[in-house]
Amino acid sequence: MKRITVKLFAYFRDNRFKLEEREISEETTVGDIVDALGIDRQEVGVLMVNSRHTEFVYRPAAGDVLAIFPVVGGG
Amino acid sequence: MADKIFRVNMTNLTSTIEEVPPAWAGYGGRGLTSTIVSAEVEPTCHPLGPKNKLVIAPGLLSGTVAANSGRLSIGAKSPLTGTIKEANSGGTAAQLLARAGVKALIIEGQPKGDTWYSLAVTPEGVTVNEETELIGKGNFAVVDALTKRTGGKQGLITIGPAGEMKMGGANISIKDPDGGLRSSGRGGLGAVLGSKKIKFIAIDPKDGKVAIADPEKFREANKVFAKALVDHPVSQALGQYGTNVLVNIINESGGLPTQNFSKGQFAGHEAISGETMHDTILARGGRIKHNCHPGCVIQCSQVFNDAAGNKLTSGFEYESIWAMGADCCVDNLDHIAQADKLMDDIGVDTIETSVAFGVAMEAGVLAFGDGAGVCRILQEDIAKGTPLGRIIGNGAGSVGRAFGITRVPVVKNQAIPAYDPRAIKGIGITYATSTQGADHTMGYTIATNILGVGGKLDPLTKEGQVELSRNLQIATAAIDSTGMCLFIAFAALDNATCLPALIDLINAKYGLSLTGDDVVNLGKYILRTERAFNTAAGFTSADDRLPEFFYLEPLPPHNVVFDFTGKEIDTFWNF
Incomplete structure (x- = not known):
């Protein structure tokens, strides 16, 4: 098991959390974490680990900070 | 109604209506303002002198019922950059100009005396009127007074004291459907209108409609x-x-310019984020959604109330919140909203002016994080045109030169907005x-x-x-x-x-x-x-x-x- 930090943004926070520490297994992918949170992968716009973009297949390492955003824009 | 070119000569205070030259017929908005400025303005002219021209053009689809088609282009040679400029804005003016049959309004020349004027645009043409009552007034007072004087339905294009003082950060304000303001913010075009001695332009299309083939x-x-x-x-x-949803994601990416572009992340990001703003608006009874022009189906604007539930500002955008927030290290959304309202009233670009404050903070004029100090300097210096107010009101480059600062985030003397080009390289190419x-x-x-x-x-x-x-x-x-x-x-x-x-x-x-x-x-x-x-x-x-x-x-x-x-x-x- 390894410990990571998960951060949620915009409406993904509704009935969930802003920031939470989680224990995950060696095999756990970002996609697994998104699924476990009950977030539809189709609604995910951006994934970042340690401030770099990442994909559903990535397996976070101990101490990683995972940020999950819905599709957003502005400017 | 066939579109025409409406031309006002401020040297002799006359106006004409002209046929559209065939070479201009296919253009609207920025395509038209840049075509006209290129054709008629001497590139080496002084932007605040008689040879510059201000060109105002609705887009090709403005005035129709097409969704989101109410944006206005204003072009000229910029007093801030010295380049050609098109500043784009919402508000009702584009739709009303199109309905009045205006393909472009060209304002040229310059009056000699100290008299100020206003323009009234109708399908019959443009009249130039002397103006005394509203000179020196802020944009909100102008909108209030003109709503009483002419009724609430007219379109209004105005400048605040900054435009009258011809500051490089002066913007042009456009009235929105609820009497709020949208801004043609960038490049100091308010100073160009001020140099023509025009305080405001009122637009009444009467029963004019846009023809559809x-x-x-x-x-x-x-x-x-x-x-x-x-x-x-x-x-x-x-x-x-709103657009402010970007604070958290740009911060997370490490590209949120902070403390005058010295860091890529802001410790106070959560307090100024779109999520916090959304919850604050809900709690205080503002409006989550608001449109800058009729027919917008996205409605990214909003109305932000103060703690007592009274309207503080509207059209509270990411760029403004980032600039006054992260770049100046102000983590108090109410101070940022107050500064936003003051800048709209004085008539200065929120990006240029806030980035200028960041440089001024680096210079020690005030401390990073001093949101109340920003509001005080806006009211006591920029609005009144003190020497310090003019240095800041002329933009980030002006502050850097005045105080000997080398970390001055500008390209062609225009302040860099809310994405650091080191961490987000594509936007650096655009800048x-x-x-x-x-x-x-x-x-x-x-x-x-x-x-x-x-x-x-x-x-x-x-x-x-x-x-x-x-x-x-x-x-x-x-x-x-x-x-x-x-x-x-x-x-x-x-x-x-x-x-x-x-x-x-x-x-x-x-x-x-x-x-x-x-x-x-x-x-x-x-x-x-x-x-x-x-x-x-x-x-x-x-x-x-x-x-x-x-x-x-x-x-x-x-x-x-x-x-x-x-x-x-x-x-x-x-x-």
């Missing part, structure tokens, strides 16, 4: 177009959180090559670098960034000519029905048969025309560079510098 085809195309906009998830997020000084809206690579819209391109790599910026700048120039809000681009990048529907709308209105290639060629023509003006004004590729500190000072947390060579940047123009 093929109404049925137009209706069909608008249905498809509006659906593409409404269906796109970015449109929905913009309605819920460097834009024909109008640093401006994120000229080629918004953030969509692809950060947001995953229109594909994905790693923000920290160099590969592909020049091409990305080029394609976006070409497309943006074309969109800015239609009267469409730039936020249609999110749908246009991802939904294959969106852009063809937009072209169908133009074809149905004018009885044309334009194709996608024509739109791309329009964008290229606009960029080349603008660049030719700048070259004739004395600009070279050496001006298409970022300030030195971006190449020297690594930006945390990624600890990266901007590393494009001049030669690499210059390949932008290979089209």
Whole structure:
């Protein structure tokens, strides 16, 4: 098991959390974490680990900070 | 009603209505303002002198019922940058000008005395009137007084005290449907209107309507177009959180310019974020959604109330909140909202002025984080035109020169907006090559670098960034000519029905048969025309560079510098 930090943004926070520490297994992918949170992968716009973009297949390492955003824009 | 060119000569206070020259007929919005400025303004003229001209043009579709088509273009030679300029804004003026039969309003010349004037635009022409009551007044007082004087339905274009004092950061305000203000913010165009001694322009289209060549085809195309906009998830997020939803994601990426561009992340980001703003608006009874012009289906604007539940500001945008917030290290949303309202009232660009405050903080004029101090200087110095107020009101470059600061985030003397080009390299290419000084809206690579819209391109790599910026700048120039809000681009990048529907709308209105290639060629023509003006004004590729500190000072947390060579940047123009 390894410990990571998960951060949620915009409406993904509704009935969930802003920031939470989680224990995950060696095999756990970002996609697994998104699924476990009950977030539809189709609604995910951006994934970042340690401030770099990442994909559903990535397996976070101990101490990683995972940020999950819905599709957003502005400017 | 056939569109005409309305021309006002402020030297002799006369006006005429002219036929549209055939060479201008196919253009609207930015395409038209840049064409007219290039054709009629001496590139080397003083921007505040009698030879400069201010050109105001609705877009090709403004005044129709096409969704999101109410944007206005204002062009001139910029007193801030010395380049050609087009500042784009919402509000009701574009639609009302189009309904009055105005394809473009050209304001030229300069009166000799100290008398101030206003313009009244109707389908019959423009009258020039002396104005005394409202001189020296802030924009909100102007809107209130004119709503009483002329009724609430007229369109209004005004300048505040900053425009009267011809500050380089002065904007032009456009009244929105609820009497709030939208801004043609960038490049100091308020100073150009002030140099013509015009305090405001009132627009009454009477019963004028915009002609549609093929109404049925137009209706069909608008249905498809509006659906593409409404269906796109970015449109929905913009309605819920406004543009300020970006604070947290740009902060997370490490590209949120903080403490006068010395860091890429702001410790107080959560307090100024779109999420916090959304919850605050809900708790205080403001409005989550608001449209800057009738017919907008995205509604990214909002009304932000103070703690007592009274309206504090509206159109509270990410760029303004970032600039006053992270860049000045102010983590109090109420101070930022108060400063936003003051800047709207005084009539200064929120990006230019807030970035100027960041440089002033670095110079020790006030402390980083001093939001109350910002509000005090806005009221006591900038609004009153004290020497300090004029130094800050003339923009970030002005502050840097006055105080000997080297970390001055400007390109062509225009303040860099809310994305650090070291951590988001594509936007650095846009800042460097834009024909109008640093401006994120000229080629918004953030969509692809950060947001995953229109594909994905790693923000920290160099590969592909020049091409990305080029394609976006070409497309943006074309969109800015239609009267469409730039936020249609999110749908246009991802939904294959969106852009063809937009072209169908133009074809149905004018009885044309334009194709996608024509739109791309329009964008290229606009960029080349603008660049030719700048070259004739004395600009070279050496001006298409970022300030030195971006190449020297690594930006945390990624600890990266901007590393494009001049030669690499210059390949932008290979089209």
